[in-house]
Amino acid sequence: MAHVIADAFGDDKPEGYVEPFAGGLAVFWHLHDTTALRSLRRSPVLSDACGSLMVAYRALQQRPEEVCNALQELTKGHKKPREWTRDYYRLRSQFNAYRAIVLKPVAAGEGRDVPVGDEAVKHAALMLWINRACFNGLWRTNRSGAFNASAGSYQTVRLDYDAIRRGGSILANFRAQLGWCDWRVSIRNAGEGDWLFVDSPYLPMDRQADSFTGYSAIRPWGHDEHRELAFQCCLAARRGAVVVLTNHDATATHEIYDQVNGWEVYARPEVTRTISQSANRMRATEVVLTLRPRDVVVPSNPNTQLSMLGDAPVALEDLHV
């Protein structure tokens, strides 16, 4: 999938790169490996509403060896198969406790850097371990943002220290700006010569649309939020950014990311993914859409209530998906 997205950007290499829904940064790592980002003239802007994730990236960027040491320390008692499970719930509680300490001093939503003190290093190590140890790698939180997925069924928790160090050194070499913020804050950075990759939470597939109840006031990824995202992407393209966006290949997607505004279908890849803690796997068709500066027709401002969030700090830890 990452190579399809990379190809969708086209042949002109970017001067800047903006990814406002960073998650695991699969496309960013791929673009790095294919040297597509060698032409960058400014620091890439990578951000996400998940504070713990962005703290982990910042700790890896600035103190990679200390993060690896902390990881080794917390896994040193795990020698035999399944031995790690007896520590899972204790480490999960520790992770949630550090989360409060590390994220509290920073006003959420401003995109400011979270300081990387010793607690942040510990938090990053716990985050990396829990992410490998939890059930099917699902990142699930309760309404107050505390991580609550159960333990996975693996014999051992595999950690690739080389990959962890490598990720940290890529972020350091690029001097990546790593923001804990809502997408509305970082998308403003995208303009002339930039590639903007948009991988937000998806709209429901058509067969789920009638029964869809996954979004609520604190997880506002319904049509209004997507309309606002489509509008902001159009503004970014008008400023000169090339936009690539992924979503389900659903009727609502094409209505919101509309051809009349310049959106074009680049590919329709089929994917299989795990969708729930019950490990159900489901086939879905996704769509890769492109929006290029020369084609964009900016729609009228959707002016939803949600657009108010762009100017005010938001309780971002509540926006986990």
Ligand SMILES: C[S@@+](CC[C@H](N)C(=O)[O-])C[C@H]1O[C@@H](n2cnc3c(N)ncnc32)[C@H](O)[C@@H]1O
């Ligand atoms: C589909 S995932 C991105 C996956 C990513 N492309 C990868 O390679 O793993 C969507 C991401 O959007 C983030 N997110 C959800 N709501 C957000 C918001 N309002 N602003 C910024 N990021 C948000 C989630 O924390 C999650 O990491």
